[in-house]
Amino acid sequence: MKTLVLGLGNPILSDDSVGCRVAAALKERINSPDIDIHEASVAGLDFLDVLTGYDRVIIIDAIQTKKGQPGKIYRLGPEILAETRHAGTPHDVNLATALELGRKLKLHLPEIISIFAIEVEDVTSFSEDCTPAVAKAIPECVEMVVEELQKPT
Amino acid sequence: MAKISIDPITRLEGHGKIEIFLNDAGEVENTYLQIPELRGFEKFCEGRPVEELPRIVTRLCGVCPEAHHIASVKATDAVYHVDPPPAAKKLRELFYCAHMAHSHIAHFYALAAPDFVLGPMSDPAQRNILGLVAKVGLQIGGEVIKHRAYAQHIQAVIGGKATHPVCGIPGGMSKAITEEERKDFEEKAKSLVEFSKYSLKLFNDLVLSNKEYVSLITGDIYTMKSYYMGLVDANNKVNFYDGTLRLVDPDGKEVVKFKASEYLDYIAEHVEPWTYMKFPFLKKVGWKGFTEGKDSGVYRVSPLARLNAADGMATPLAQEEYDRMYKTLGGKPVHATLAFHWARLIELVYASERLLELCRDKEITSPNVRTIPTATPDEGVGVVEAPRGVLIHHYKTDSKGMVKMVNMIVATAHNYPAMNMSINKAAKGLIKKGQPATEGLLNMVEMAFRAYDPCMACATHNLPGQMPLEVTIRNSRGEIVQQLSR
Numbered sequence: 001m002k003t004l005v006l007g008l009g010n011p012i013l014s015d016d017s018v019g020c021r022v023a024a025a026l027k028e029r030i031n032s033p034d035i036d037i038h039e040a041s042v043a044g045l046d047f048l049d050v051l052t053g054y055d056r057v058i059i060i061d062a063i064q065t066k067k068g069q070p071g072k073i074y075r076l077g078p079e080i081l082a083e084t085r086h087a088g089t090p091h092d093v094n095l096a097t098a099l100e101l102g103r104k105l106k107l108h109l110p111e112i113i114s115i116f117a118i119e120v121e122d123v124t125s126f127s128e129d130c131t132p133a134v135a136k137a138i139p140e141c142v143e144m145v146v147e148e149l150q151k152p153t
Numbered sequence: 154m155a156k157i158s159i160d161p162i163t164r165l166e167g168h169g170k171i172e173i174f175l176n177d178a179g180e181v182e183n184t185y186l187q188i189p190e191l192r193g194f195e196k197f198c199e200g201r202p203v204e205e206l207p208r209i210v211t212r213l214c215g216v217c218p219e220a221h222h223i224a225s226v227k228a229t230d231a232v233y234h235v236d237p238p239p240a241a242k243k244l245r246e247l248f249y250c251a252h253m254a255h256s257h258i259a260h261f262y263a264l265a266a267p268d269f270v271l272g273p274m275s276d277p278a279q280r281n282i283l284g285l286v287a288k289v290g291l292q293i294g295g296e297v298i299k300h301r302a303y304a305q306h307i308q309a310v311i312g313g314k315a316t317h318p319v320c321g322i323p324g325g326m327s328k329a330i331t332e333e334e335r336k337d338f339e340e341k342a343k344s345l346v347e348f349s350k351y352s353l354k355l356f357n358d359l360v361l362s363n364k365e366y367v368s369l370i371t372g373d374i375y376t377m378k379s380y381y382m383g384l385v386d387a388n389n390k391v392n393f394y395d396g397t398l399r400l401v402d403p404d405g406k407e408v409v410k411f412k413a414s415e416y417l418d419y420i421a422e423h424v425e426p427w428t429y430m431k432f433p434f435l436k437k438v439g440w441k442g443f444t445e446g447k448d449s450g451v452y453r454v455s456p457l458a459r460l461n462a463a464d465g466m467a468t469p470l471a472q473e474e475y476d477r478m479y480k481t482l483g484g485k486p487v488h489a490t491l492a493f494h495w496a497r498l499i500e501l502v503y504a505s506e507r508l509l510e511l512c513r514d515k516e517i518t519s520p521n522v523r524t525i526p527t528a529t530p531d532e533g534v535g536v537v538e539a540p541r542g543v544l545i546h547h548y549k550t551d552s553k554g555m556v557k558m559v560n561m562i563v564a565t566a567h568n569y570p571a572m573n574m575s576i577n578k579a580a581k582g583l584i585k586k587g588q589p590a591t592e593g594l595l596n597m598v599e600m601a602f603r604a605y606d607p608c609m610a611c612a613t614h615n616l617p618g619q620m621p622l623e624v625t626i627r628n629s630r631g632e633i634v635q636q637l638s639r
Contacts, residue, residue, distance in 0.1 A: 010212050011212060012197065012209065012212045013191065013212070040315075040316065041212070041218075041316060041317065042315075042316055043216065044259065044263065045259055045263065045297075045298065045301055046301075046305070046316065048298060049302060049305060049315075050315075093263045093281065093282055097281055097282060097283060100283055101282055101283055101286065101294055101298075102298075104283070104286065104291060104294065105291065105294050105295050105298060107298075124191050124192055125191070125192045125193050126191065126192065126193040126194045126196070126197035127193070127197070
């Protein structure tokens with residue numbers, strides 16, 4: 001089974017980089033021919049290029065919720081994507097729509113999707129540093145993903 | 154495990170917002186478009202070596218990193234007073250045409266076509282690329298994905314990376330392409346030409362053959378008379394990579410042609426208290442408020458603006474389509490905002506044809522892709538046509554090439570006044586007192602905005618759907634009457 005670990009975000013936009021940072025740390029920890037680890041800032045239909053060929057994907061990304069505690073990590077399933085399927089974006093389709101299109105076209109896309117979302121504080125200031133609470137969550141999230149990878153599927 | 158419910162599951166700061174205010178009578182009084190702004194980019198760049206900027210600016214935006222990369226590298230050429238060798242310029246342009254094709258395909262099929270193929274008032278659950286595929290056929294979905302991947306492949310090979318290119322350096326490119334790569338690109342470019350023709354045929358069959366849609370496109374609520382600005386080559390033909398900025402007035406007459414480095418002589422910025430974003434306008438005409446016509450300094454950039462500002466297209470098929478569009482819509486210039494979509498497809502033809510031409514250029518595999526800079530760096534401006542319009546980068550450095558100042562005007566900023574006006578006009582034309590503002594009507598208001606293919610300084614975010622747009626209607630007391638998020 002081919003697994004992709006995908007850290008998403010903008011590496012120079014404060015907490016937005018948190019997914020990329022977790023992925024970078026995981027590269028130091030994981031060494032398996034069946035697991036690829038990438039950091040990416042892709043959107044919409046481009047997702048299909050990134051995800052094609054994998055059986056499982058673990059996505060790590062930043063999230064902002066109402067009254068959320070920065071640094072909190074949510075373990076989410078693919079159903080969360082379906083809930084927002086029709087969320088339009090100014091330039092492209094969202095992940096759920098891209099996946100559904102890809103499946104209709106019979107692309108080899110991951111059947112197993114899990115998402116680790118880290119509650120963030122600042123995603124609008126350019127900086128190479130995360131805010132303290134979010135920085136603290138990085139090693140924690142790394143452990144969670146390592147554990148996830150060790151689980152039987 | 155327990156289901157975590159998150160409300161709203163989105164980025165609070167990341168919203169584009171359209172606020173519609175009604176008066177006491179329940180008619181549209183005013184509208185405001187607010188676009189979130191990212192902070193501190195200029196500061197982030199200060200003190201860094203200027204040759205790093207082409208790689209840093211790709212992180213400004215997840216939608217058009219390639220446009221920022223090329224505008225930036227052209228600015229660094231200017232900072233170092235260096236002229237890249239012809240093969241480097243051609244290679245950049247080839248790369249850039251692939252980017253245009255990639256972006257225009259996404260916009261048309263994912264964002265523009267569903268409104269027309271499914272209908273602007275149709276069920277939003279269907280009004281997307283999935284609904285489009287369901288209606289037009291699964292095969293089209295495959296073609297869209299395939300040709301985007303072709304364009305993406307060309308960008309990745311030349312760019313050195315899948316999404317955030319690293320190929321451009323002051324004075325040229327970091328590597329040349331091989332004959333094998335050229336051959337591969339040529340095959341892909343041929344296929345893209347065919348696909349671009351097919352896309353126009355689809356537009357013809359699904360949109361232009363429908364009288365209702367044609368009257369929607371040409372109708373008053375989506376029409377706005379403005380100045381237009383675009384890059385043109387020496388023959389006044391559209392060019393995405395290089396040339397002179399040409400400005401035409403609402404009658405289509407040339408006002409001026411100027412070099413990118415002179416942009417501050419022509420563009421000034423107006424400030425409004427309700428938004429952080431500034432409103433660019435033509436300095437010599439002046440800011441006369443959000444008004445149309447020749448006396449107002451409001452101008453537009455976009456695919457249609459490029460076509461309006463030029464005398465034609467530099468490739469044969471695109472020129473035929475250019476003539477056909479103006480003939481159909483009653484001559485130049487065209488002021489119909491929804492015709493941006495048509496212009497975008499004509500540009501897709503041009504990008505594909507130009508791509509093929511460059512793939513067949515004898516010089517394209519030349520290893521001579523760099524002129525080593527020798528002059529002392531100081532200041533420079535770079536310009537390209539981003540998919541959504543003119544993109545300007547302006548840098549100042551110290552004598553060691555360390556950045557002292559960065560200024561950028563992105564297409565969405567140029568269009569900010571016009572987008573506000575287009576939304577206003579559509580809202581006033583569509584939302585009537587005593588009638589409920591349905592999702593379909595609000596979608597039609599949004600169509601006036603989406604035509605611009607706005608890129609809201611987004612932070613390339615994906616979970617769950619990046620940069621949603623929120624439309625809020627408020628009554629005369631400022632209370633929310635209706636809200637639509639997507």
